[in-house]
Amino acid sequence: MTTNYIAIDWGSTHLRAWRYQHGVCTDSRQQEAGITRLAGRHPRDILTSITEGWERQVPIIMAGMVGSAQGWCNVPYLPCPLRLTDIASMLTRIEENVWIVPGVSVGGDRCNIMRGEETQLLGAWQQVPASLYVMPGTHCKWARVEEGRLQRFSTVMTGELHHLLLNHSLIGQDLPLQITDQQIFIDALNQTLHGGDLLPRLFEVRAAYILGQQAREAVSEQLSGLLIGAEIAQMRRLYGQLEAHRVSIVASPQLGARYLTALNFLGVNADLLAGDVAFQQGIRSIVNDLGN
Known part of the structure; x- marks a missing residue:
């Protein structure tokens, strides 16, 4: 079993790194050096920077947009359905001790892709074996898992829509x-x-504060409620009665609590798992399989 390694979560805007020694996280760092913010630098140089002073002759496992066409190396997607534990055997090696975790795709008439969430999902499933995982963020993933096999997933752009409406639309102007x-x-x-x-309902948010029926300071909360409510209603139609599933929400505590509140209104009980913890558990599982 490998207990010394470096875990990297490399998304579009942010980069996070964790150093593990003897199975324990001894240091963590982050930079606003996501794949869309490279500013002409090669990802190798950024990896060297964020791991400066760390032992580098250990496995370095990276997941996220680092494996996209805009990243270090365009790693092919794994087709869904997929057994989650098979991910570890399908890494792409880009340097002697550096690997990238592949993303996952869904074909057909409901095309979908994920990069990074597959690692988080693997860790979440090992923590709490559920049948439906909700992974809120800029783009929220809903993933159906049966006996450790990822059957399908959907993506809802709730977080991005909230940001666009609040910051780049008439609704959010001069708030x-x-x-x-x-x-x-x-x-x-x-x-x-x-x-x-x-x-x-979206335009009614603006009308309400123009007419003095709602505080202008409350627009963000209104948009959040409307969007999350609509998301869950649509996913309920897609995945059937949510009450029939064991549901796990994988997110930061603050964002996860919003989804938990919404699901509770439908009579759905859900586990709330920390996204960072799930990601690191996923990397730990991959590293262990890599060493076997």
């Missing part, structure tokens, strides 16, 4: 600092959670 208010979030959530129309 003050936004507040956090769970009740406002819940009220908006209930407008779309049971199948209410999303598109008309």
Whole structure:
């Protein structure tokens, strides 16, 4: 079993690294040096920078957009369905002790792709073997797993839509600092959670604060509630009654709590797993298989 290694989560905007010695994380670092922010630098130089002072003669396992066409090496996607534990045997080696984890794809009339989430999903499944995983973020993944086999998954652009509406649309124009208010979030959530129309509701957010019926500081919470409610309503139609699944939410505590609140309104109990912990567990599993 390999216990000394470096785990790398390399996305579009951020880069995070963890050093493991004797199976224990002894240091972690992060940089705003995602694949879209290379500024002409080669990924090899950035990897050298973020691991400076660390022992480099150990396995370095990287996942995320580093394996995309814009990254270090364009690593082919693995087709779905896929046994999660098979991922470790399909890494792409780019240097003597450096590997990239492949992403996963879905073909047919519901095409989809993921990079990085497959590693997080592997770790989450090993922590809590569920049948449906919800992985919120800029693009939220919903993944159906049966007996350790990833059957299919969907992507919903909820986080990105929230950002665009709040920062680059008429709805979010000239707004003050936004507040956090769970009740406002819940009220908006209930407008779309049971199948209410999303598109008309979005403009009504602006109309409400123009007419003085809602605080301008509450727009972010309203948008969050409307979008998450609509997302879950659509995924409920796609995956059937969510109550029939064991559901695990893999996310930061703050974002995960929003999805947990929404699912609870539908009578769905869900486990809440920390995304970072799941990712590191996934890398640990891959490293162990690599050493066998």
